[in-house]
Amino acid sequence: MEIIIKMIKRFIPLQILLIRREYLNRKWENYFKGKKIATIFEEIYRNRLWDDEKKLEFSSGRGSHEEYVVDKYVENIKKYFGKGPRLNAVDLGCGDFYVGKKIRPLFNNYIACDIVGKIIEYNKIKFKDDNVDFRRLDLSEDEIPQGEVLLVRQVLQHLDNHTILKFVENLKRTSFKYLVLTEHIPKGEFIPNVDKTTGFGIRLGHKEEKSGVVLTKSPFNFRPKNEEILCEALQMDGLVRTILYYLE
Ligand SMILES: C[S@@+](CC[C@H](N)C(=O)[O-])C[C@H]1O[C@@H](n2cnc3c(N)ncnc32)[C@H](O)[C@@H]1O
Incomplete structure (x- = not known):
């Protein structure tokens, strides 16, 4: 039965998926308006909003699990950080750690943080053999632990401009030394950083004004020393892009 449902889902036209996404966006954005950041993400996980199959204890969603998107990311992180001395990494918004586990061996110390306490407690048990320091932390408020490589994957895209x-x-x-930032953005030209x-x-989920986070543009005006696109993967009607920012 499960396989049949999967097959059917694969053939649902993109337009229908986009209409569904637009509907869910509106519904949940109205519901979450004015709530605290921690409460919002706790509720997302508790109600399994990112888990289409509603099967996993915690799921960080499609961008965290679609194999070709994840494989491309892992392959390129490996290419860049897999040679030479192992650096200390900090992963902010680590979520269910499905992606984190795959890149963890490429680094020396690995600190993985999330705003949701329950996922941190769950990860501590599930990944107890992976030598990861899991911590509860709000990237907009709390002191960020020190390291050489900062990984922020598909987190800012969910936050309003004030929090970013x-x-x-x-x-x-x-x-x-490095910020590795992954964002799901529209394909082609778009107006960056439209607030949500x-x-x-x-x-990306607003059909009248599709947008995406670009940290170097207004109102964020983040100023790295240099930057390069590490990898890109198509997903639905957008692009999951990872940029490597050189900070020194
Ligand atoms: C879509 S998931 C991405 C998870 C993981 N980085 C990945 O790529 O698979 C976004 C995660 O960011 C976390 N998050 C959201 N706001 C945060 C904040 N202010 N501080 C820390 N984590 C946050 C959420 O709880 C969620 O686990």
Whole structure:
């Protein structure tokens, strides 16, 4: 039965998936308006909003589990950080750690943080043999642990501009060498950083104004020393893009 449902889902036209996404975005954005960030993400996990199959204890969603998107990311992180001395990494918004587990061996110390306490407690048990320091932390408020490589994968896309701005300010108090930032953005030209409510959906999910987070553009105006696109993978009507920012 499960296989049949999977097959049917594979043939659902993209337009129908997009209409569903638009509907869910609106519904949950109205519901989450005005709630605290931690409460929002706790509720997303408790109600399994990112888990289409409603099977996993915790699921961080499609971008975290679609094999070709994840494989491309892992392959390129390996290419860049897999040679030479192992650096210390900090992973902010680590979620269910499906992706994190795959890249963890490429680094020396690995600190993985999330705003949802329950997922951190769950990860501590599930990944107890992976030598990861799991911590509960809000990237916009709390002190970010020190390291050389900062990984932020598909997190900012869920946050409103005010919270992202606080993260950019927080970043100024750190001394990382690299920021590896992954965002799901529209394909082709788009107006960056159109604001949204913190929550379930992303800026791509609004049909009248598809947008995405670009940290170097207004209002964030993040100023790295240099940057390069590490990898890109198509997903639905958008692009999951990973940028490597050189910070020193
Ligand atoms: C879509 S998931 C991505 C998970 C993981 N990075 C990945 O790529 O598979 C976004 C995660 O960011 C976390 N998050 C959201 N806001 C946060 C914040 N202010 N501080 C830390 N984590 C946050 C959420 O709880 C969620 O686990």
